[in-house]
Amino acid sequence: MTTVTVRPMTEDEYDAWQAELAEEYAADQVAAGRWAADGAVERAREENADLLPAGRDTPRMLLLRGVDADGEPVGRAWVGLDHPRGAPGIAFLYDIEILESRRGAGLGRALLDAVEEATRRAGAGALELNVFGRNAVAIGLYASNGYGVVTQQMRKAL
Template sequence: MIIRPAVEGDAGRLAEIQNPVIRDTAITFNPKERSETEMRVAVRDRPCFLVAEVGGRVMGFACYDQLRKGPGYARTVEHTIVISEEGRGQGMGRALMDAIVEHARDAGIGSIWAGVSGENPAGVAFHASLGFEEVARLPKVGYK
């Protein structure tokens, strides 16, 4: 497995990985699937966008962006992590998280947030295993 920065040429595969999660689950409340163009823009514009590659094939990604706009949030980010179905259970999630945490630390980021849906108990457990702490529950906030 190789962890590397995403490039715009990965955009099609990134959409293939993310769209089943958008389409088939309530893990994300975004109802609109991502186009290759949208993923290309995300790769270009996010301060950190990494992929896990196995045998030359992208199998998952992690990225982060500022939690909210404005200078008061400049050192606070929220991350996204998505592993393809065939890539799950191989340590990719942990490797990607280790890499974005290191990137954030090197960039002077003070806080990394994870907005994990209650519909995603595996995501809650995964983040807890990495040392993330639950700081709030936001009932009746996200719908799909």
């Protein structure tokens, strides 16, 4: 059984994560056809800054680093304890990722379990997330971990 625990991000980890997150989030939004490529990274940075006005000290946010049994970093996660659309008692998973060099070893499921436990301990009764439709691996992970579709957007190219 693969075990991952979570701890708060350090300031250095937070700074590195913010730079990576803006690039990744912008690329996902562009690939999904939701944003134009021009200015996407800046838009992602602005959205993240709006959600994290006090950085890693923003209240009601869990900014977590996943570590393996040896204490080595394997991933990260960001949970808002208040749902962005105001759903009571439901936390929102903004980001979860296993380091590319550590993928394929069951760490994603273990990190998700650890994040869910941290969210439960923080008082949330449920955890919601968005996943891009092209991310079949993540969709499979979430479905096999008990997540169900709450809303669904669909698109057809014309």
